[in-house]
Amino acid sequence: xxxxxxxxxxxxxxxxxxxxxxxxxxxxxxxxxxxxxxxxxxxxxxxxxxxxxxxxxxxxxxxxxxxxxxxxxxxxxxxxxxxxxxxxxxxxxxxxxxxxxxxxxxxxxxxxxxxxxxxxxxxxxxxxxxxxxxxxxxxxxxxxxxxxxxxxxxxxxxxxxxxxxxxxxxxxxxxxxxxxxxxxxxxxxxxxxxxxxxxxxxxxxxxxxxxxxxxxxxxxxxxxxxxxxxxxxxxxxxxxxxxxxxxxxxxxxxxxxxxxxxxxxxxxxxxxxxxxxxxxxxxxxxxxxxxxxxxxxxxxxxxxxxxxxxxxxxxxxxxxxxxxxxxxxxxxxxxxxxxxxxxxxxxxxxxxxxxxxxxxxxxxxxxxxxxxxxxxxxxxxxxxxxxxxxxxxxxxxxxxxxxxxxxxxxxxxxxxxxxxxxxxxxxxxxxxxxxxxxxxxxxxxxxxxxxxxxxxxxxxxxxxxxxxxxxxxxxxxxxxxxxxxxxxxxxxxxxxxxxxxxxxxxxxxxxxxxxxxxxxxxxxxxxxxxxxxxx
Amino acid sequence: xxxxxxxxxxxxxxxxxxxxxxxxxxxxxxxxxxxxxxxxxxxxxxxxxxxxxxxxxxxxxxxxxxxxxxxxxxxxxxxxxxxxxxxxxxxxxxxxxxxxxxxxxxxxxxxxxxxxxxxxxxxxxxxxxxxxxxxxxxxxxxxxxxxxxxxxxxxxxxxxxxxxxxxxxxxxxxxxxxxxxxxxxxxxxxxxxxxxxxxxxxxxxxxxxxxxxxxxxxxxxxxxxxxxxxxxxxxxxxxxxxxxxxxxxxxxxxxxxxxxxxxxxxxxxxxxxxxxxxxxxxxxxxxxxxxxxxxxxxxxxxxxxxxxxxxxxxxxxxxxxxxxxxxxxxxxxxxxxxxxxxxxxxxxxxxxxxxxxxxxxxxxxxxxxxxxxxxxxxxxxxxxxxxxxxxxxxxxxxxxxxxxxxxxxxxxxxxxxxxxxxxxxxxxxxx
Numbered sequence: 001x002x003x004x005x006x007x008x009x010x011x012x013x014x015x016x017x018x019x020x021x022x023x024x025x026x027x028x029x030x031x032x033x034x035x036x037x038x039x040x041x042x043x044x045x046x047x048x049x050x051x052x053x054x055x056x057x058x059x060x061x062x063x064x065x066x067x068x069x070x071x072x073x074x075x076x077x078x079x080x081x082x083x084x085x086x087x088x089x090x091x092x093x094x095x096x097x098x099x100x101x102x103x104x105x106x107x108x109x110x111x112x113x114x115x116x117x118x119x120x121x122x123x124x125x126x127x128x129x130x131x132x133x134x135x136x137x138x139x140x141x142x143x144x145x146x147x148x149x150x151x152x153x154x155x156x157x158x159x160x161x162x163x164x165x166x167x168x169x170x171x172x173x174x175x176x177x178x179x180x181x182x183x184x185x186x187x188x189x190x191x192x193x194x195x196x197x198x199x200x201x202x203x204x205x206x207x208x209x210x211x212x213x214x215x216x217x218x219x220x221x222x223x224x225x226x227x228x229x230x231x232x233x234x235x236x237x238x239x240x241x242x243x244x245x246x247x248x249x250x251x252x253x254x255x256x257x258x259x260x261x262x263x264x265x266x267x268x269x270x271x272x273x274x275x276x277x278x279x280x281x282x283x284x285x286x287x288x289x290x291x292x293x294x295x296x297x298x299x300x301x302x303x304x305x306x307x308x309x310x311x312x313x314x315x316x317x318x319x320x321x322x323x324x325x326x327x328x329x330x331x332x333x334x335x336x337x338x339x340x341x342x343x344x345x346x347x348x349x350x351x352x353x354x355x356x357x358x359x360x361x362x363x364x365x366x367x368x369x370x371x372x373x374x375x376x377x378x379x380x381x382x383x384x385x386x387x388x389x390x391x392x393x394x395x396x397x398x399x400x401x402x403x404x405x406x407x408x409x410x411x412x413x414x415x416x417x418x419x420x421x422x423x424x425x426x427x428x429x430x431x432x433x434x435x436x437x438x439x440x441x442x443x444x445x446x447x448x449x450x451x452x453x454x455x456x457x458x459x460x461x462x463x464x465x466x467x468x469x470x471x472x473x474x475x476x477x478x479x480x481x482x483x484x485x486x487x488x489x490x491x492x493x494x495x496x497x498x499x500x501x502x503x504x505x506x507x508x509x510x511x512x513x514x515x516x517x518x519x520x521x522x523x524x525x526x527x528x529x530x531x532x533x534x535x
Numbered sequence: 536x537x538x539x540x541x542x543x544x545x546x547x548x549x550x551x552x553x554x555x556x557x558x559x560x561x562x563x564x565x566x567x568x569x570x571x572x573x574x575x576x577x578x579x580x581x582x583x584x585x586x587x588x589x590x591x592x593x594x595x596x597x598x599x600x601x602x603x604x605x606x607x608x609x610x611x612x613x614x615x616x617x618x619x620x621x622x623x624x625x626x627x628x629x630x631x632x633x634x635x636x637x638x639x640x641x642x643x644x645x646x647x648x649x650x651x652x653x654x655x656x657x658x659x660x661x662x663x664x665x666x667x668x669x670x671x672x673x674x675x676x677x678x679x680x681x682x683x684x685x686x687x688x689x690x691x692x693x694x695x696x697x698x699x700x701x702x703x704x705x706x707x708x709x710x711x712x713x714x715x716x717x718x719x720x721x722x723x724x725x726x727x728x729x730x731x732x733x734x735x736x737x738x739x740x741x742x743x744x745x746x747x748x749x750x751x752x753x754x755x756x757x758x759x760x761x762x763x764x765x766x767x768x769x770x771x772x773x774x775x776x777x778x779x780x781x782x783x784x785x786x787x788x789x790x791x792x793x794x795x796x797x798x799x800x801x802x803x804x805x806x807x808x809x810x811x812x813x814x815x816x817x818x819x820x821x822x823x824x825x826x827x828x829x830x831x832x833x834x835x836x837x838x839x840x841x842x843x844x845x846x847x848x849x850x851x852x853x854x855x856x857x858x859x860x861x862x863x864x865x866x867x868x869x870x871x872x873x874x875x876x877x878x879x880x881x882x883x884x885x886x887x888x889x890x891x892x893x894x895x896x897x898x899x900x901x902x903x904x905x906x907x908x909x910x911x912x913x914x915x916x917x918x919x920x921x922x923x924x925x926x927x928x929x930x931x932x933x934x935x936x937x938x939x940x941x942x943x944x945x946x947x948x949x950x951x952x953x954x955x956x957x958x959x960x961x962x963x964x965x966x
Binding site for chain 2: 034037038041042058059060061062063064065068070071074075083084085086087088089091092093095096099115119122137179183187190191192193194195346347348349350351354357423424425426427428429430431432435436437438439440441442443446447451454455457458464465466468485487488489490491492493494495496497498500501504
């Protein structure tokens with residue numbers, strides 16, 4: 001049994017790498033202008049696209065002020081967003097924190113779109129601009145374009161158009177039905193946002209946002225054109241309602257209906273959009289917008305560690321290469337290293353600053369480690385990673401990892417004993433009945449695989465969110481909707497939050513909603529909740 | 536790659552979101568503003584406010600896993616001493632054990648309580664809302680600068696309507712002289728000479744050629760040198776200069792006897808606040824003097840003025856005398872605009888009224904820009920037609936001094952503004 005030195009080493013003072021060419025700096029000092037950013041961007045391109053073999057969307061770099069950065073924060077970082085009070089709340093919150101100095105703003109925001117939009121702040125010094133261009137315009141951009149999660153779940157070409165459509169559509173609904181009515185629907189949809197993701201994607205045909213908008217417009221125009229007062233006298237036909245229960249199919253209807261509804265369905269928003277009996281068409285469209293956004297952000301939740309790790313690794317490589325080529329001054333390099341090391345700082349669990357695993361730190365450390373294993377493997381590495389240890393193609397190996405993995409699988413596949421030792425990782429078990437938390441594995445020979453497996457689990461978004469599915473919807477009789485929560489490890493839902501959210505769910509469904517919490521192993525019903533929509 | 540400069544894009548993109556957010560929490564924010572007014576000084580009615588609200592309307596629930604139930608595994612960094620099998624006792628009450636980061640979301644989103652800063656405008660909006668101010672007045676009060684245009688010389692550009700003809704023509708003339716623009720007469724003279732030369736019997740071709748070229752030159756000069764060039768144009772220039780403002784002193788008089796309850800004082804405070812707001816719009820410097828009285832009067836600080844209660848009778852004239860004393864000591868009517876605002880519940884010693892009337896008519900009203908009296912009363916008191924001592928006394932004054940005396944009964948905040956309406960129309964301060 002071997003335990004590494006218990007005392008953490010003090011943060012190493014930045015040490016400059018060795019220059020391989022005479023100093024011909026691209027810039028000197030903090031001042032920047034557009035021409036300079038362009039020049040730096042192009043020079044970085046030689047390294048990123050040439051040496052590292054990255055593959056990116058065309059970039060669009062936008063310079064913004066601090067206030068605009070706060071704006072961007074409040075609209076979940078998107079350049080366009082429909083209006084909703086919750087964004088105003090977030091803005092008020094962020095602004096207060098920023099003004100008090102509790103929180104500093106991000107240096108950049110990057111959007112998974114084609115062309116890839118990078119926001120950079122005007123306050124940044126030239127060094128920081130160089131850093132964020134390398135980080136976002138090359139690092140994140142490559143990841144967005146190549147990772148298969150993003151390729152499958154998002155359509156970078158259409159997102160901006162789609163947001164524009166969403167914005168006009170919501171504004172339009174507000175004009176027609178009033179802000180309150182729109183809010184009622186959006187609030188409810190937001191509450192169910194995490195349940196608006198289809199994890200197992202059936203490939204959907206691509207449907208450009210513009211066409212969607214036109215379709216909606218055409219539909220409305222048609223309605224207006226064909227509106228006839230006389231039609232009002234006809235009995236109304238509700239859409240989404242089952243064909244009148246003519247009693248003959250009553251017997252085998254339930255199974256058939258389940259099939260027709262596609263139950264069980266994990267995407268609750270999708271299910272409501274298609275099947276909720278009382279919703280109007282515009283409300284269904286609102287649900288669709290929220291659901292699409294949720295789906296769009298799903299890969300980002302799944303690849304936080306990798307995405308940041310990739311971007312951090314890329315900026316680190318580019319900046320160092322530039323320095324080696326004599327294109328950065330010592331001052332620039334020190335400024336860069338200073339902010340770089342604060343970005344990848346990982347406080348220990350018992351540190352006051354600890355707030356979970358820092359994705360920048362772990363991601364960067366793992367990728368640097370892969371690089372090391374490719375170039376200079378130890379025996380341990382050869383044993384653990386025979387596929388690529390010593391293959392001398394670090395960039396190729398990393399590109400493959402960036403393309404084909406998400407956080408969970410990436411950790412499971414690539415976390416090396418070396419990194420576990422560096423981070424002093426240890427696994428714990430917390431059982432509700434036990435008055436103490438128990439250590440189950442530490443970074444030693446017996447523990448490596450265990451720690452790695454458990455850490456990987458904690459990056460599985462599907463395991464972090466409660467597993468909820470619509471399992472029954474009685475459309476012809478009581479109209480009761482049943483949602484089942486499959487309880488893993490005895491972790492039931494938070495009661496107050498659950499009941500508040502169910503209220504929203506009931507509002508959308510329009511009738512009684514029941515939520516059953518069933519233990520996944522024993523099949524025993526642990527809890528039941530039931531709500532009626534408020535009148 | 537493309538770089539776009541977005542810095543000049545319209546600001547506050549999220550204004551719409553903020554308005555929706557404020558509307559959503561209006562009831563709670565209004566309560567918070569009410570509390571804020573209570574704790575503010577009269578002279579601090581202006582300015583933003585940090586409010587903390589707890590609103591059901593601002594909740595954003597979602598399905599989440601419960602804390603402290605079931606079994607969990609997690610991995611932490613920074614192990615220093617633990618070995619497999621070690622146990623860390625859980626802190627009482629908390630479920631997370633070693634995982635500090637697991638308790639509470641880091642951004643506080645999950646909490647109901649929420650504090651943020653209202654801007655000055657938003658704060659005043661809510662303050663005014665309560666007082667039911669007319670919109671025009673609201674705008675006037677919120678406008679920080681009072682200014683009017685004043686002539687400030689001439690400028691080389693401006694709108695055509697501001698063209699200064701005299702200046703422009705003077706420039707034009709000077710330029711024409713300097714550049715030797717030929718006049719009509721000169722050209723006419725040359726033409727005559729040319730005609731004469733042509734008509735002369737021994738025609739001197741050289742002279743004709745000379746004259747022709749001279750004429751051509753003059754004509755060209757005349758064409759190229761404009762009569763009025765854009766260079767000549769001069770416009771009247773106006774600058775917004777701050778309206779001349781001076782200093783004012785505001786006397787707040789209040790009955791401090793026990794019959795003035797907390798809520799009546801609160802009403803009076805709003806009244807004083809509003810008056811102060813009005814005055815700060817029009818005077819560069821506004822002093823406030825607080826005088827409270829029972830059977831004797833004293834100048835006190837704001838805290839004592841609104842908070843303390845005293846027992847004793849009620850003799851209003853004592854306060855009026857005190858005010859005159861302060862005026863004589865430090866606020867000469869020649870240098871200061873004097874405003875007085877009195878709040879009381881209408882009680883006074885019967886014998887004291889004649890003395891009050893005398894003081895007011897002879898001494899105070901002549902030197903006051905404005906004297907406002909509000910009688911705060913509980914709702915039920917309004918119902919009986921019984922007039923209070925002070926009210927019936929002051930009624931005579933109101934008739935005699937309509938220009939600078941106003942009185943009102945106030946039972947709720949929205950009654951306050953009408954007191955000032957007369958002030959506006961009479962002094963033209965709003966205009």
